[in-house]
Amino acid sequence: MLRACLDCGMAVDGNVTHCPKCDADLAAQTDGSVLHADIAHQRETIPVALHKLQQALEEARSGHARAVRLVVGRGLIRDEVHRQLSWLKHSGEVLDFDHDEGNTGAIVIQLRRGARKG
């Protein structure tokens, strides 16, 4: 998958960490956008919902999104997603997460951009 360097506009391969033209840290670049995903309204089981959470995070990381807004509903899926996100925050994969303003059925996840550990 190709992505564009936001600093110089060069099209670079998605696996490349630094722009070959201007040496920008590509993983740290964000256009401030928010990726939207609904993981709780197609009768998902908890494993399926957690898989969709992971997919949404990967999709956001491979693009330029700053955050992910995740619709989780108000049931068990939300509890499990909270558990998973707490762990991801602890391990440093996400910066932070919180309820969407005024909507307890949605979570906004702030992504960690920049060099990944390991």
Ligand SMILES: [Zn+2]
């Ligand atoms: Zn560049």
